[in-house]
Amino acid sequence: MSSFVFYILSLSLCRLAATRRTLGWSQRIICVCLFIICVHPIWAIPEPESDSISRFCTLDEVTIVAKKQTGVIPAQSLDGERLQELSAHSVADAMRYFSGVQIKDFGGVGGIKTVDIRSMGSHHVGVFYDGIEVGNAQNGTVDLGKFSLENIESVSLYNGQKTESLQSAKDFGSAGTIYIRTRRPTFEHGKKYNVIVGMKAGSFGLANPSLLYEQKLSESVSLNMNVEYTYATGRYPFTIKKHLPNGSVAWDTTGYRQNGDVNAFRAEAGLFGYLPHGKWHIKGYYYQSNKGIPRAIIRNVWTSSQRQWDRNAFVQGAFQYRVGRRWEMQISAKYANDKMRYLNPDTTLMYIDNTFLQQEVYISWANQVELFDWWNLTLSGDYIYNTLSSNMANFVYPIRHTALVAAATSFHYKWIQAQASVLGNFVQDRISNHQSTTNNQKPCFTPAVFLSYQPLLKEQWFIRAFYKQIFRMPTFNDLYYTDVGNIALKPEETKQYDVSLEYSKQFTLHDAQGTKIGLHAKVDGYFNQVKNKIVAIPKGNSQYRWMMMNIGYVEIRGVDVNAGLDFTFPLSTTSFPLHLKVSGNYTYQKAQDFTDSNNPITYGGQIAYIPWHSCSALANLKWNGLSFNYSFIYVGERYHNSANIPANYEQPWYTHDVALGYLFKIRPAKNKVNTSFDIDTSLEINNIFNQQYDIILNYPMPGINGKFIVKFII
């Protein structure tokens, strides 16, 4: 039915486009360049992977890049300096500054951190690393705490999907998507290499040295290498306090978080090349970690000895080429090999020593055909091969073949931009236990439509809307995990409806100094449905027996607000201007559990851990190498279950972080680029009011903590 609607819609779009053409309105709209000042990184449309062959001109602090806006819906994005200024260690920490996002964080550098976009569940979040999805066929979620911000250039969040013309079928495949982009080599004029040596040291035993090396091999080929080691004891103090109804303290206890240590090593190397009509890159990634798994703080038991070892390795590459004037294509491929070992050595509990090995092969061919200047077609096909093996008893060794086919059409005429797409999802699983069995998921086709309308071409007003329907396949764990998995599971379905209004403006005040001001505001209203939600339900006669079932139904109504103001004050006393950037996000969500109409306590209740209100604010003051940052995060009251009763109540929490930084420019010999270098230093103090809070019940978060960062940039 929905694919039929999509077909009608795309037909009418074609007809509309054709009419425009006969009227002679056709122009090179796609090349309409939009000047975006990168001092607005939170809302800047991130530079698409597919453009900017000449990205070598980097000016000083304010980078002005000419971009063709190829996406219908902009992303929320943090990049460059803005990302480094955050008091954030991992990508998950940075995600807290986006609206509509909730983080599950078990605390500390080593604690698992997953992201939930607009309350649809972390399984519906696609995570892309340098343009290719980070797969996890086993449990379907990616621990974003594993990705440190050390070499990250930008983190972008798309609701719905990225709406560019040249994108792989996977880019259409999630309800919300996070794009993590690592640093690309860029060289100042006359320089052939870049070296950055960094060291972060901080509370709870954090030591985090890193090294980046970039080399220009030829005019069109460059190399980069990056290694990083992270160590932390994760031993932070926490306080739990309970009060009597009269307000006096009933008990108050302080402890240290145990078994939160982490030892992680990461190495990456990449080659980047440009051709006359295209570009390519190839990269290798290796990550290895050994960490303790802290447990819930419960009565009489605060320690644990569980450990997890991860080893993730992949090789991936992409080749993008303009075949003719109107045909551009991209071929990407990846091989990933991930090993995870989980050990519970505590023999007072069930001894567990399980190893899981996952492999993934990914091949994608994406095509963009420019039928007319204002009308593009996209056709992409992806193939993914996943395997999982384990030493668990009764393991079924699943193998999955996935074929994804995406067809999209986008058009752009002056004030209107639109994309309509359909994704076909074909999945076949094979398992071998007593005998080999094939489990074919029914092919699904899911549509999406995105519209953007700019009423006044001279003003940056945008009215946008989208509708997207998408499935997430049951994971290997959902289907086949020994005793828990349910082979009869259907995919979990989401539908999203979104309307947004955006305004931005840059202007110069006619005052004495000529203060420059940039302002920006965006409001989204949305309604999401999650059907056939895969939920673990009790199966038998004890807590240890669970079963995955398609029973959940959730409706989410939300409002996201982003706003920001930038000031550049030219100071009469010095040649360096003063920059002030302020931005903020607010999210309201009513995410209701309509799963069980027989259960009046949970029916219609706010789902677990989703606050009604959350917000964040960032402020940054910068003058001549000196910078001061302040950030604030607020997560309002929540319940840890959709039974919204006092016993399940979770307090609001809010943290204030500050950071002071200074960039020393060492210039021993004048005008000699090769002898000069910079030292970037900063001091962060996080949770300055030492708030004792939990994000997840019984997993205390760190109180006040500090970090010192020094980087030699040669």
Next chain:
Amino acid sequence: MVNLSLSLLFNACREPDIFIQPEMESTGDTTRTEVIGFYLLNEGNMGSNKASLDYYDFSSGTYTRNIYQAVNPEVKQSLGDVGNDIKIYGSRLYAVINCSNLVEVMDAATTKHIGTIQVPNCRYLAFKDGYGYLTSYAGPVVVDATKAQIGYVAKFDTTTLQIVDTCHVGFQPDELEVVGNQLYVANSGGYMVPNYEHTVSVIDLENKSRKTIDVVNNLHRLRADRYGQIWVSSRGDYYDQPSRLYCIDTKTDKVTDSVMVAVSNMWIDGDSLYICATEFSYITYDTEVTYAIVNVKTHEIVTRNFIQDPTVKIDVPYGIAVNPKTKDIYVTDAKNYVSPGTLWCIGQNGMAKWSVRTGDIPAHICFRFKTEKI
């Protein structure tokens, strides 16, 4: 935006964490017998530290949720994580808190905290002659390759609350009962999937001699009737072997019978053995629910559905108890394990008398008598 953050700071701040106060609910059903009330132990999902204690008073028909915290505000982190068994012995109330590795000992009339008995991974309780017997999964490792740990029974003095002796049994022992001078322990082997245990251990309490009775895989419940028989249930292996009920004659210590009925939980009252069961089928991918009564004298199934009332909606029947005087049947619904459950009172005619909301995973019930029985 700064204004917004400031206003949020003033309007939506954290407040001191205050104890959840007990909540009372009236069932409108008042009865005065020698049985004056019962305690219901809610397990709370693992890791939530939400084990809680409810009390029902028969004379006033009042159900009170979450009574422990208010009586014992000084006990850090309240009752603990995963309540697994509750019993009254003498004037004391004993609650086994599995994941907190302890037995909480309270005054049976007031639930005032008296002390704790620390036993790792403790499971179920039985009493005899001033001593308590407690099963635990956490014995020494006996098979190096699989790190399999043998289970044991700890014997504690009910006056000093000190462990006085221990005795190894099978792997992952669950319920236990004392008949005469013999202690019967159901061994599950639940950590050894698919190599389950299949024995009942029998310990002579006088000379500590041990023997085993071979029954079937994955034993769980074990109750004695008034005819010197032990009724023991198997969870099955969730694949080929279904859950079943077996009978052991304690005079011969032999398995004398098996009854074709699945068992999640059971309660013996007089000649009637009440059973509730949910059994998952990998064929239909659905759970089958049974509410059965077995006559312990004739070994016949009296009914497979003692709930006749169509208004009774139970997702996961979990706990069961029968009032020894009024013969009302109490069945708990654990629902989805993470939200509050329900307690149903079912009359002997199969119709519901009342239902109340409980804590998370209502599971274990023990009755209070006017004069505490020893």
